Every structure is written in C-alpha cells, then in structure tokens.
Amino acid sequence: MLKIENLSAEIDGKPILKGLTLSVAAGEVHAIMGPNGAGKSTLANVLGGKPGYEVTDGSVEFMGQDLLDLDPHERAAAGLFLGFQYPVEIPGVSNVQFLREALNAQRKVRGEEPLSGGEFLKLAKEKAGLLGMDMDMLKRHVNVGFSGGEKKRAEMVQMGILAPSLAVLDETDSGLDIDALRVVGEGINAIMRPQGGAADKGVLLITHYQRLLDVVKPDKVSVLADGRIVQTGGPELALRLEDEGYDAVMADEVV
Structure with missing residues (x-):
C-alpha cells in the first residue's frame, strides 16, 4: 500500500529526514515512535504534501502511484488521510459544511455522484456515533471552542466520513486524557479496523x-x-521502549 524508499527531506535548508525507508501493507497498523525532533511530524507532513517541505531524495509509492507527484488534494482523493497533532480552527465554517464539501469533492475526482444533504447527514450521524459525538457538535464551526479531546474526536469523525485507504495519524493521543484516549483509540479501530478486518486499509500511527497502542x-x-x-519489530518493541527508553533501544540499531 505505502512504500517509502530512502526518503530525504528538508525544511528551510535543514535536513530532517535522512534516508528513511518504511512500508505499510494493506490491513496493517504500523506505529512510529521516536524522541522529540526525530522527524516524525516531518514524515507525516511530507506524506500529506504540506508546503515548505522539500524532498531531496528517495521515493514514495502509494497504491501504485508516485505520491510525491500528486498535489495535496490529489493525495486525499487517492485515499490518504492526514490527522494533525494540532487540528486547526476554521471560524465561520461548520463541520457539516466542511465535511460535505470535502467528501463530495473527493467523490467528484473519483467519478462518483455527490451525496445529497440527507444522505450526508445520515453518514455523519453514523460516524459521529462511533466517537461519542452528537450532531450538535458537528454543526459548530470547525474546532472553534473545542477542547483538545473534542478536536481529536472531530478529526476521527472526519476520517470516518472520508473513508481513506491509508490514515497517517500524527500524535493523535496528544493532549488526551485517559477517557478521551480510549474513545479515540476505539474510534480508530472501528473506522480503520472494523469487525471482521479491513484488508484494504492501513494506518501509520505516530x-x-x-498507552494508545x-x-x-x-x-x-x-x-x-x-x-x-533505526529499529523495527512487533508490539513488544513499544513495551521495551516504555520500560527502557529510546537510548537503550537505539544502541542496538537493527531495522
């Protein structure tokens, strides 16, 4: 699904990614962990096509396409979703309005008919329910006056409505209390790993x-x-990081 080879990128002339190689298979959740300043958010932003990041080497293939050759909106239409560490506020635009326009824009690119207002509201209600949000929240302006947990829940509702093939989630657990983390985590499972599995979906979870894992x-x-x-393994690797810290793990660099 996603294949990154020898990816190097910089911002304002400063190298951040330095030959990163990584893959995410369909049906897989691949977690990325690392110390502050390691390049985790840069990786997410490069994949999403955020302006200001210059790729200097390497390649990224997504669903058989050259991802780096696509504009951000084309990446979204191709099935890539980027969840932000700090979701932005959009005053004057309701969540319902924003999400319906975004979904129908993607459907148009894919040659699909737009959803009517009624069809969209039914879909939005279903996906909001997975995250414990009511429709009154979705009628409010995008993230305006939302708590940190509400912003992350709203973003997961966006993911559910847009139904991506690959979700790149940048520190979705940032700023969440224990209850909100559980709800968001269960929402990710319900959307990207529904009961019975989802062999056509993948998650890159930063x-x-x-605790989120x-x-x-x-x-x-x-x-x-x-x-x-510098190291790749199974779920036990995250437990080792929790117990020993990054220095101990990075002392044994085996990819």
Whole structure:
C-alpha cells in the first residue's frame, strides 16, 4: 500500500529526514515512535504534501502511484488521510459544511455522484456515533471552542466520513486524557479496523506513548531517530521502549 524508499527531506535548508525507508501493507497498523525532533511530524507532513517541505531524495509509492507527484488534494482523493497533532480552527465554517464539501469533492475526482444533504447527514450521524459525538457538535464551526479531546474526536469523525485507504495519524493521543484516549483509540479501530478486518486499509500511527497502542494494537512498531528508521519489530518493541527508553533501544540499531 505505502512504500517509502530512502526518503530525504528538508525544511528551510535543514535536513530532517535522512534516508528513511518504511512500508505499510494493506490491513496493517504500523506505529512510529521516536524522541522529540526525530522527524516524525516531518514524515507525516511530507506524506500529506504540506508546503515548505522539500524532498531531496528517495521515493514514495502509494497504491501504485508516485505520491510525491500528486498535489495535496490529489493525495486525499487517492485515499490518504492526514490527522494533525494540532487540528486547526476554521471560524465561520461548520463541520457539516466542511465535511460535505470535502467528501463530495473527493467523490467528484473519483467519478462518483455527490451525496445529497440527507444522505450526508445520515453518514455523519453514523460516524459521529462511533466517537461519542452528537450532531450538535458537528454543526459548530470547525474546532472553534473545542477542547483538545473534542478536536481529536472531530478529526476521527472526519476520517470516518472520508473513508481513506491509508490514515497517517500524527500524535493523535496528544493532549488526551485517559477517557478521551480510549474513545479515540476505539474510534480508530472501528473506522480503520472494523469487525471482521479491513484488508484494504492501513494506518501509520505516530505516537510517543504505549498507552494508545494498548487500544489500537499495532502489527509493527518502528523507531524513528535522526531522520531514519533505526529499529523495527512487533508490539513488544513499544513495551521495551516504555520500560527502557529510546537510548537503550537505539544502541542496538537493527531495522
């Protein structure tokens, strides 16, 4: 599904990613962990096509396409969703309005008919229910006056409505209390790993903490440090990081 080879990228002339190689298979949750400044958010932003990041080497293939050759809106229409560490506020635009326009824009690119207002509201109500949000919340302006937990829940509702093939989630657990983390984690499972499995979906989950991985159980865990992957293993690797810290794990660099 996603294949990254020898990816190098910089911002304002400063190298951040330095030959990163990583893959996410269909049906897989691949967690990325690493110390501050390692390049985790840069990786997410490069995949999403955020302006200001210059790719200097390497390649990214997504669903058989050259991802780096696509504009951000084309990446979204192709099935990539980027969840932000700090979701932005959009005053004057309701969540319902924003999400219906976004979904129908993607459907148009794919040659699909737009959803009517009624069809969209039915879908939005269903996906909001998975995250414990009511429709009154979705009628409010995008993230305006939302708590940290509400912003993350709203973002997961966006993911459910847009139904991506690959979700790149940048520290979705940031700022969440224990209850909100559980709800968001269970929402990720319901949307990207529904009962019976979802062989056509993948998740690249960037996190600092094991606690989210207790809910969204990863198939693989990789450690990103100094712009490259230095260790890859199973869920036990996250437990080792929790117990020993990054220094101990990075002392044994085996990808």
